[in-house]
Amino acid sequence: DADVTQTPRNRITKTGKRIMLECSQTKGHDRMYWYRQDPGLGLRLIYYSFDVKDINKGEISDGYSVSRQAQAKFSLSLESAIPNQTALYFCATSDLTGTDTQYFGPGTRLTVL
Amino acid sequence: QKEVEQDPGPLSVPEGAIVSLNCTYSNSAFQYFMWYRQYSRKGPELLMYTYSSGNKEDGRFTAQVDKSSKYISLFIRDSQPSDSATYLCAMRSTGGGNKLTFGTGTQLKVEL
Numbered sequence: 001d002a003d004v005t006q007t008p009r010n011r012i013t014k015t016g017k018r019i020m021l022e023c024s025q026t027k028g029h030d031r032m033y034w035y036r037q038d039p040g041l042g043l044r045l046i047y048y049s050f051d052v053k054d055i056n057k058g059e060i061s062d063g064y065s066v067s068r069q070a071q072a073k074f075s076l077s078l079e080s081a082i083p084n085q086t087a088l089y090f091c092a093t094s095d096l097t098g099t100d101t102q103y104f105g106p107g108t109r110l111t112v113l
Numbered sequence: 114q115k116e117v118e119q120d121p122g123p124l125s126v127p128e129g130a131i132v133s134l135n136c137t138y139s140n141s142a143f144q145y146f147m148w149y150r151q152y153s154r155k156g157p158e159l160l161m162y163t164y165s166s167g168n169k170e171d172g173r174f175t176a177q178v179d180k181s182s183k184y185i186s187l188f189i190r191d192s193q194p195s196d197s198a199t200y201l202c203a204m205r206s207t208g209g210g211n212k213l214t215f216g217t218g219t220q221l222k223v224e225l
Binding site: 004031040041042043044045048058090092094099100101102103104105106107 | 117119121145147149154155156157158159162201203211212213215216217218
C-alpha cells in the first residue's frame with residue numbers, strides 16, 4: 001500500500017462549488033504539506049502543518065483552507081472553486097529526523113469549469 | 114525574477130548519453146539542495162539530497178552544488194529510457210520550517 005494517499009485522484013467541478021481534497025499517510029510523520037503544480041510555475045506551497053495543532057500559510061493560501069484532523073490526515077478545501085484553481089494538487093509528508101525529506105502522494109487532478 | 118530558475122526543456126537524448134540538468138538560484142541562504150524525479154501522472158520522488166557545496170554520487174547519478182555561483186547540477190550517466198521523466202530541483206534554507214522552493218522542472222526523454 002502507498003505511504004501517502006490522496007482522494008480523489010481526479011475531480012471535475014463547477015465554479016462556485018465547495019471541494020475537499022483528502023490526504024492520508026501511514027509513514028507516522030508529523031509534518032504535512034499541500035502543494036499545487038502548474039505548467040511553467042512548478043510546485044508552490046499552499047499550506048503546511050507541523051503537528052495537529054499547527055497550521056501555517058504557504059506561498060499561495062488565498063482561496064484555500066485546510067484541516068488537520070489527525071496526525072495522519074490533512075485535508076485541503078476550496079470554499080468556492082474558480083477556474084484558475086485548475087491544477088495538479090499534491091500532498092507531502094516529512095519528519096524531523098535525518099534529512100526531513102518530503103514524500104509526495106500521487107496527486108489529485110482538479111478541473112474547475 | 115524567480116528564486117530558482119530551471120530550463121523547462123524538453124531535453125531529448127539517445128540512450129547511453131550523459132545528461133546534465135541544472136538550476137540557478139538567487140537566495141544565498143539556501144543550504145539544502147535536492148533533486149526530485151517525477152514520472153507522468155505520479156508525485157515527485159526524492160532522487161538526490163545534498164547539504165551545502167560539493168558533490169554526491171549515487172549509482173549513475175551525481176549531484177553537484179556550487180554555492181559561490183549559486184548553481185546546482187544533476188548528471189545522469191549511461192542514461193536509460195526509464196530515466197525519461199521531469200526532474201525538479203528544490204532547495205531550502207536552515208530554519209524557517211522545512212519549506213522547499215522548487216524549480217519548474219526539466220522534462221527529459223531518453224530515446225532508444
